[in-house]
Amino acid sequence: MTAAETHDVVVAGGGPAGLATATEAAHAGLDVLLVEREAEIGSPVHTSGATAPATVERYGVPQELYHPITSLRFAGPEREAVFKYDKPVLVIIDVRGTYKFLGARAAEAGVDIRTGATARQPVLDDAGAVTGLAIEAGDEESQLAAKVVVDASGYRAAISKLAGLHTGFERFGVGAEVELIAPSCRQDEALLIVGSRYAPAGYAWVFPWGQQRVRVGVGVHHGDVRSDPRDHLELLLTEADRVGVDLTDAQRTEDHFGLIPADGLAPRFAGNGILAVGDAACQATLVVGEGIRVSLDAGGEAGRVIAAAIQNGTQASGGLAPYEATFRRANERSLNIGRYINRRLATFDDEEWNEKLELLQAVPRGTLPRLLQSDFSIGTALTMLTGHPRLWGRVARYADELELLRLPLNEGR
Numbered sequence: 001m002t003a004a005e006t007h008d009v010v011v012a013g014g015g016p017a018g019l020a021t022a023t024e025a026a027h028a029g030l031d032v033l034l035v036e037r038e039a040e041i042g043s044p045v046h047t048s049g050a051t052a053p054a055t056v057e058r059y060g061v062p063q064e065l066y067h068p069i070t071s072l073r074f075a076g077p078e079r080e081a082v083f084k085y086d087k088p089v090l091v092i093i094d095v096r097g098t099y100k101f102l103g104a105r106a107a108e109a110g111v112d113i114r115t116g117a118t119a120r121q122p123v124l125d126d127a128g129a130v131t132g133l134a135i136e137a138g139d140e141e142s143q144l145a146a147k148v149v150v151d152a153s154g155y156r157a158a159i160s161k162l163a164g165l166h167t168g169f170e171r172f173g174v175g176a177e178v179e180l181i182a183p184s185c186r187q188d189e190a191l192l193i194v195g196s197r198y199a200p201a202g203y204a205w206v207f208p209w210g211q212q213r214v215r216v217g218v219g220v221h222h223g224d225v226r227s228d229p230r231d232h233l234e235l236l237l238t239e240a241d242r243v244g245v246d247l248t249d250a251q252r253t254e255d256h257f258g259l260i261p262a263d264g265l266a267p268r269f270a271g272n273g274i275l276a277v278g279d280a281a282c283q284a285t286l287v288v289g290e291g292i293r294v295s296l297d298a299g300g301e302a303g304r305v306i307a308a309a310i311q312n313g314t315q316a317s318g319g320l321a322p323y324e325a326t327f328r329r330a331n332e333r334s335l336n337i338g339r340y341i342n343r344r345l346a347t348f349d350d351e352e353w354n355e356k357l358e359l360l361q362a363v364p365r366g367t368l369p370r371l372l373q374s375d376f377s378i379g380t381a382l383t384m385l386t387g388h389p390r391l392w393g394r395v396a397r398y399a400d401e402l403e404l405l406r407l408p409l410n411e412g413r
């Protein structure tokens, strides 16, 4: 099949990773096409939308599209830990609204967004470099020529696998969520629930996002357990008062379902003529499965590297490698520690959770949001330990196992 169209960059997937990559590449003056298989950007929703206040500020998301959280509560089988703040430490975004805003921002930068178009497979040359993408829209199949193809299609990483960039993922966080109009539910507090009753090998959440709207969800790790998060979610909804959540007169407005890869960073996510961004490269932090911020930031970096490589004509001969190198330098160590913690948390029984929540209460409240984002920098660790001797013994106990400083040097996937 001959190429129907030619573009500098073709991006597969219109989530945060694809939109950020496309926007940055278009800002650099490139001709960018983004294909999204769904009929519109932002639907259906498959994320619960919690992110850092700094992220929405950095990307200029309008205030009416996010809701501030000033209290974090962790509920275990018999213990809980509560952290209260003067300023928002977390925001819950209007997912559809925010993704549409990011889509409009991409279009403004010059990105051609084609919805209802599914990326099917990469086109490879004899040397194995990617030179285009086959897509399907309605009954029409076509082949697009591109200097760079970006796989931002999420957890399946289908284009990366077919291009031989990496082999995909085997362990996934599987999440089921409902949106409610819940007039009696607190709107200032995000709640994470742990323990076997509602979230074996995972956690459940209650995230308010303004105007009486609340997302209640359960995520479990397939690979560790096979239970269906929807069953646990139904139980949680019927007995929410047991975890201090008032769902009196709540009305269910939407059901969501989604997967997030939980294997750890892909062994390779920049090749010749192709790179993977976001969940397609397993870039989310795994302590609580936070991928929106990372996908946006990684996409920005990907867009800049693509522009430089195309300008130098090196996109098929190693010119995309700096994207992977920069991402690894900035994130790999923390992501590896987060993955380690994620795997350990998945093995806790209820007794261990009670014990850990008691310990969690000793973590300085200023440090907690950073730990949830998998920021395990030395600075964060020192802040946490200073003045909190109760934590010292634990850290010493786990330090060997974590191989804290050597981890990124020794570990692949």
Ligand SMILES: Cc1cc2nc3c(=O)[nH]c(=O)nc-3n(C[C@H](O)[C@H](O)[C@H](O)COP(=O)(O)OP(=O)(O)OC[C@H]3O[C@@H](n4cnc5c(N)ncnc54)[C@H](O)[C@@H]3O)c2cc1C
Pocket: 012, 013, 014, 015, 016, 017, 018, 035, 036, 037, 038, 042, 046, 047, 048, 049, 050, 051, 117, 118, 119, 120, 152, 153, 154, 155, 158, 173, 174, 175, 176, 177, 217, 219, 257, 258, 259, 260, 277, 278, 279, 280, 284, 289, 290, 291, 292, 293, 295
């Ligand atoms: C249940 C759940 C809750 C979560 N909660 C949070 C949270 O609170 N905070 C947070 O930061 N992260 C959260 N995450 C993680 C976060 O949603 C992801 O890490 C993030 O969405 C990754 O962005 P992405 O752009 O890589 O992928 P996605 O958001 O998955 O976007 C991929 C896009 O590609 C499209 N697509 C797929 N295949 C094709 C194809 N072949 N052709 C064209 N288009 C295609 C999809 O329709 C989609 O629009 C959660 C994940 C799950 C599953």
